[in-house]
Amino acid sequence: MGRNNFYKILQNELKRIDHAKVAKRQEKVIESFTGSHFPSAVINGKKYSIFNSNDYLGLRFADKLRQAEEKASRKYGTGPGAVRFISGTFSLYKELEKAVAGFHLRPAGMVFSSAFAANLAVIACMSKGQSKDSLVGADTLIISDELNHRSIIDGIRVAGLAKEQKQIYQHFDYQSLEKILKENIGKFKRVLVITDGIFSMLGESANIGKLEKICRKFDSEYNEGVFLITDDSHGVGAFGKTGRGAEEATGGKSDLLIGTFGKAFGSDGGYVVTDKIIIDYLRESAATYIYSNSISPGTAGSALAAIKLVDSATGRKLLKRLNQNIALFKNLMIKSGFIFAADSIHPIQPVLVADPVKTKALTDRLFGMGILVTNINYPVVPKGKDEIRVQISAAHSKKDIEKFVQKANLAAKSVGAI
Numbered sequence: 001m002g003r004n005n006f007y008k009i010l011q012n013e014l015k016r017i018d019h020a021k022v023a024k025r026q027e028k029v030i031e032s033f034t035g036s037h038f039p040s041a042v043i044n045g046k047k048y049s050i051f052n053s054n055d056y057l058g059l060r061f062a063d064k065l066r067q068a069e070e071k072a073s074r075k076y077g078t079g080p081g082a083v084r085f086i087s088g089t090f091s092l093y094k095e096l097e098k099a100v101a102g103f104h105l106r107p108a109g110m111v112f113s114s115a116f117a118a119n120l121a122v123i124a125c126m127s128k129g130q131s132k133d134s135l136v137g138a139d140t141l142i143i144s145d146e147l148n149h150r151s152i153i154d155g156i157r158v159a160g161l162a163k164e165q166k167q168i169y170q171h172f173d174y175q176s177l178e179k180i181l182k183e184n185i186g187k188f189k190r191v192l193v194i195t196d197g198i199f200s201m202l203g204e205s206a207n208i209g210k211l212e213k214i215c216r217k218f219d220s221e222y223n224e225g226v227f228l229i230t231d232d233s234h235g236v237g238a239f240g241k242t243g244r245g246a247e248e249a250t251g252g253k254s255d256l257l258i259g260t261f262g263k264a265f266g267s268d269g270g271y272v273v274t275d276k277i278i279i280d281y282l283r284e285s286a287a288t289y290i291y292s293n294s295i296s297p298g299t300a301g302s303a304l305a306a307i308k309l310v311d312s313a314t315g316r317k318l319l320k321r322l323n324q325n326i327a328l329f330k331n332l333m334i335k336s337g338f339i340f341a342a343d344s345i346h347p348i349q350p351v352l353v354a355d356p357v358k359t360k361a362l363t364d365r366l367f368g369m370g371i372l373v374t375n376i377n378y379p380v381v382p383k384g385k386d387e388i389r390v391q392i393s394a395a396h397s398k399k400d401i402e403k404f405v406q407k408a409n410l411a412a413k414s415v416g417a418i
């Protein structure tokens with residue numbers, strides 16, 4: 001009886017997870033990094049090449065970011081002290097928000113502790129109703145791509161909307177999105193259309209240009225309009241000619257853009273850029289901002305340095321290098337007999353194995369050969385689409401990529417994956 005019973009339930013649940021071979025808690029423990037151009041991870045004293053990181057430009061090891069981080073923590077301390085509305089904010093955070101808004105050509109920006117926290121806030125606040133005793137209005141309809149990131153799914157859950165206020169369109173099926181928008185005219189005052197920019201399982205980009213047109217087409221049909229909200233966490237910094245992400249690559253603009261500093265920007269924390277009035281409203285109402293600390297000053301310092309670096313000649317060179325690496329990788333992999341689960345031009349490259357056992361065996365074999373990649377299986381991807389997800393960085397050398405393909409070829413042959 002009592003708490004012991006609950007512990008038993010937990011034990012059984014963990015056993016079930018282990019038995020299903022989907023456990024996540026046995027994380028690989030990286031003791032250190034070694035090497036200079038793109039350090040290898042050291043695990044149990046052995047060196048591993050990193051092909052499973054979102055650090056698409058290699059910025060987390062850049063001197064400029066490390067120096068900026070140190071300078072910021074020397075100036076402002078190692079932590080924020082309290083949430084911003086209580087102990088005040090630092091000029092550095094204001095500078096960072098201005099810089100990230102400017103980078104995305106928006107009037108205003110706001111920093112959150114993570115993109116996850118930003119999504120929770122944006123979705124809850126943007127779907128609020130107007131009556132003062134109701135946190136959630138029956139006024140808003142949310143329409144979401146079926147493969148959107150967990151933080152969007154949870155954002156919609158946390159917003160506490162009624163069933164009829166939530167609609168999902170099939171992945172990339174913009175015709176069915178239009179149909180939902182048409183069918184709901186007169187039923188709701190406001191619509192939020194929400195999509196990932198880059199979908200992280202296959203490296204595919206949403207067509208923000210197309211989505212913007214659809215949203216604009218229906219805007220005046222709804223009393224409070226149709227808002228396009230894009231979370232481009234995997235796109236910002238790494239995708240598009242100048243690293244402005246899926247918007248730049250597909251020629252569109254969202255009403256609210258969410259991003260992270262924790263991937264291509266090599267730092268940490270999330271952000272939203274949009275019109276000033278929405279930012280002002282979010283600062284008044286976003287729970288994950290008002291009741292939760294911001295990123296640390298050092299993190300803000302490195303994020304600011306990252307934006308400046310990406311938006312410079314060095315950044316352009318890194319993006320060029322990244323795209324060359326992606327092209328080289330695809331070319332060599334195809335020559336080597338691999339096929340891809342999608343034709344991605346993003347650093348996320350999904351190598352199709354189409355069998356969960358072989359996918360896991362291939363990932364394990366590559367680990368044995370000193371390479372870190374991720375296996376992605378059903379139900380995260382549809383049955384038969386099991387893949388190893390390879391993540392390319394501008395910091396990889398030509399030799400790193402050639403070595404990877406050689407080892408992948410040997411490993412795949414040994415497990416019957418090619």
Ligand SMILES: Cc1ncc(COP(=O)(O)O)c(C=O)c1O
Nearest residue numbers: 114115116149200233260262270
């Ligand atoms: C689309 C998307 N949104 C949000 C996140 C979370 O970003 P953060 O680590 O800043 O919370 C991720 C990371 O996996 C993501 O892929």
